[in-house]
Amino acid sequence: MATVRDRSTYLVESTAVTSSNTVKNSPKAGNYVRGPQPALYAGPNTGATWSGRGRAPAWIAGAKDRSKYLIA
Known part of the structure; x- marks a missing residue:
């Protein structure tokens, strides 16, 4: 292409080019939400x-039935 005198035949029109930024990446399988989570108990x-994530606090760790601590 460097030796060609008329490079206009190789030009691409700007309307044919699409932006790759408009495509949203979907989450990969196995990923989970990180950061603060809403309270469940x-x-x-x-x-x-x-x-409900991480180590259970003392007030719920010893409970056999955690359903009474659920937030409705």
Whole structure:
């Protein structure tokens, strides 16, 4: 292409080019939401909350039935 005198035959019209930024990437399988999560459990006495992720706090760790702590 460097030796060609008329390079106009190789030009691409700008209307034919699409932007790759408009395509959204879908999440990969196996990924999960990171960062703060909404609270799923609330302590009855203190009002402390837990999202269900990570280590369970002491007020719910020993409970056999966690359904009574669920936030409706």
